[in-house]
Amino acid sequence: MVHSSAPDDDATPKVSRRLFLKSAGASAAATSLTSLANAAPPAPVVLGPGPVPLSLKINGTLHKLEVEPRVTLLRALRNQLDLTGAKEVCDRGACGACTVLLDGRPVNACLLLAIDAEGHEITTVEGLGTPEALSPVQAAFVECDALQCGFCTPGFVVSATALLKQVPRPSLDQIKAGLAGNLCRCGTYGRVFEAVQKAAAHTPQPRPGATSPRG
Numbered sequence: 001m002v003h004s005s006a007p008d009d010d011a012t013p014k015v016s017r018r019l020f021l022k023s024a025g026a027s028a029a030a031t032s033l034t035s036l037a038n039a040a041p042p043a044p045v046v047l048g049p050g051p052v053p054l055s056l057k058i059n060g061t062l063h064k065l066e067v068e069p070r071v072t073l074l075r076a077l078r079n080q081l082d083l084t085g086a087k088e089v090c091d092r093g094a095c096g097a098c099t100v101l102l103d104g105r106p107v108n109a110c111l112l113l114a115i116d117a118e119g120h121e122i123t124t125v126e127g128l129g130t131p132e133a134l135s136p137v138q139a140a141f142v143e144c145d146a147l148q149c150g151f152c153t154p155g156f157v158v159s160a161t162a163l164l165k166q167v168p169r170p171s172l173d174q175i176k177a178g179l180a181g182n183l184c185r186c187g188t189y190g191r192v193f194e195a196v197q198k199a200a201a202h203t204p205q206p207r208p209g210a211t212s213p214r215g
């Protein structure tokens with residue numbers, strides 16, 4: 001009878017080389033995932049408080065300027081670029097006198113930081129037409145005498161331009177809704193609405209079958 005001093009085969013844990021490598025790999029992956037999860041998030045980029053360089057595309061021209069990050073687009077336009085068409089009246093988004101187009105959509109420039117306008121197409125009332133070649137909306141405001149003090153007028157002209165781009169033949173109710181963000185303290189609303197209707201008459205007809213985004 002032969003006695004062996006080797007341990008009983010059934011009692012020995014069976015760990016193959018492959019299994020060992022797999023577990024080691026999984027453990028290493030888990031460790032690195034944990035380290036990733038515990039890693040501090042990258043520090044946010046802090047701009048300011050001093051002026052930062054900025055490029056703004058306004059009326060088709062790229063302007064390079066330096067502004068403090070707290071500066072609104074309205075202040076940058078008026079104070080640094082001498083584009084004073086957009087007016088500062090309430091400076092809190094209530095009157096629409098500062099309306100400009102951002103990628104074709106009307107926005108209150110007093111509520112938008114200049115740094116947030118970088119990379120967008122900005123159009124001010126100066127970019128719609130010139131004194132020698134007024135845009136249809138500008139010409140209609142003149143023809144209809146749609147202003148008194150005129151302070152609200154650039155904002156109305158910009159909003160009306162955006163409206164007619166979306167709804168070339170607006171009803172009176174659509175005009176009122178489209179200009180609801182613009183206030184006229186002189187109360188020239190009747191003539192403003194008339195001017196928009198007149199400009200609409202000079203706006204190219206929508207293609208047959210085309211639907212308005214506003215219904």
Ligand code: FES
Nearest residue numbers: 089091093096110
């Ligand atoms: S000045 Fe911007 S909404 Fe009044």
Ligand code: FES
Nearest residue numbers: 148149184185186
């Ligand atoms: S014309 Fe004076 S505020 Fe509108």
